[in-house]
Amino acid sequence: MNSRHDQPLRLGTRRSKLAMSQSGHVAEAVRAVTGRPVELVEITTYGDVSREHLAQIGGTGVFVTALRDALLRGEVDFAVHSLKDLPTTQPAELVLAAIPRREDPRDALVARDGLTFEQLPDGARVGTGSPRRMAQLNHYARALGKRIETVAIRGNVDTRIGYVRAGELDAVVLAAAGLNRIGRGDEATDFLSVDNVLPAPGQGALAVECLASDADLIAALGELDDPHTRAAVTAERSLLAALEAGCSAPVGALADLLADGEIVNEMRLRGVVGTIDGSTLVQLSTTGPVPQSHDEAVALGRELADEMLAKGAAGLMGERAL
Numbered sequence: 001m002n003s004r005h006d007q008p009l010r011l012g013t014r015r016s017k018l019a020m021s022q023s024g025h026v027a028e029a030v031r032a033v034t035g036r037p038v039e040l041v042e043i044t045t046y047g048d049v050s051r052e053h054l055a056q057i058g059g060t061g062v063f064v065t066a067l068r069d070a071l072l073r074g075e076v077d078f079a080v081h082s083l084k085d086l087p088t089t090q091p092a093e094l095v096l097a098a099i100p101r102r103e104d105p106r107d108a109l110v111a112r113d114g115l116t117f118e119q120l121p122d123g124a125r126v127g128t129g130s131p132r133r134m135a136q137l138n139h140y141a142r143a144l145g146k147r148i149e150t151v152a153i154r155g156n157v158d159t160r161i162g163y164v165r166a167g168e169l170d171a172v173v174l175a176a177a178g179l180n181r182i183g184r185g186d187e188a189t190d191f192l193s194v195d196n197v198l199p200a201p202g203q204g205a206l207a208v209e210c211l212a213s214d215a216d217l218i219a220a221l222g223e224l225d226d227p228h229t230r231a232a233v234t235a236e237r238s239l240l241a242a243l244e245a246g247c248s249a250p251v252g253a254l255a256d257l258l259a260d261g262e263i264v265n266e267m268r269l270r271g272v273v274g275t276i277d278g279s280t281l282v283q284l285s286t287t288g289p290v291p292q293s294h295d296e297a298v299a300l301g302r303e304l305a306d307e308m309l310a311k312g313a314a315g316l317m318g319e320r321a322l
């Protein structure tokens with residue numbers, strides 16, 4: 001940490017509305033636990049300026065790289081990422097010092113005329129750039145006895161909702177957490193049950209990252225950590241890594257705690273992989289004791305990945321959405 005205790009801690013952030021909101025909340029929490037001022041330092045990433053489709057420029061990892069470079073150059077002291085945008089390999093020089101308590105992990109629908117997913121008419125045009133969402137939405141629609149047309153879009157949350165407001169699409173699907181964080185949660189017309197649509201690994205969670213050598217800052221940021229969220233997202237990301245998939249693969253995962261009365265005693269990990277048209281899904285779940293260490297959480301993810309691979313998951317992951 002910047003050793004002078006009267007000097008502000010520098011938080012590197014993207015300048016999108018979502019990133020600024022996430023960083024603002026974490027900055028406030030860090031001020032509260034450290035008693036130190038926190039200053040936001042805006043960093044422009046290639047993903048913010050490029051009009052190319054994300055899948056073509058290497059997935060959402062592009063958002064992360066510029067922030068990490070700023071950390072490594074010592075221009076900022078820490079950074080906040082959407083956990084689902086982080087690649088599953090962690091650079092040795094950096095640590096995820098805190099994974100705060102996750103908020104709503106579900107995907108939300110923003111549809112015209114207040115429609116829920118079940119109410120969408122046959123042939124409805126539904127926008128999303130995510131193969132994971134496409135696969136599960138198409139599958140869910142089939143189960144409801146209809147077809148939808150998934151339309152590949154990208155852009156920030158405002159841009160995506162704009163397609164619905166302009167009448168170009170019947171609906172778009174976005175992370176509920178993202179909508180909530182930019183103050184547009186009340187525009188969701190439906191929240192997709194995780195029984196029908198599993199979120200991206202890590203969705204709804206944040207990661208607070210700093211240099212591995214910055215022991216004082218790691219200790220201070222550690223106060224924001226939520227061990228259950230950390231165990232859950234570690235298992236989810238381990239599943240993704242063991243499937244040898246990236247953030248643009250059609251993989252959904254969610255770990256949650258199962259409680260017996262007041263006592264939380266097990267963690268359940270659910271995973272899904274599918275073809276974009278939703279004709280074939282491999283969806284499995286496994287349950288085990290709540291992981292007590294990083295390695296135990298990783299093992300839970302690997303175990304489910306092995307079961308999914310044995311059911312043919314690898315053959316379903318080659319497609320691109322955009």
Ligand SMILES: NCc1[nH]cc(CCC(=O)O)c1CC(=O)O
Pocket residue numbers: 060082083084085173174175177178179202203204205206
């Ligand atoms: N892919 C971009 C992205 N990265 C994180 C979020 C939302 C916040 C979160 O999931 O934590 C979003 C937007 C979305 O998927 O709708």
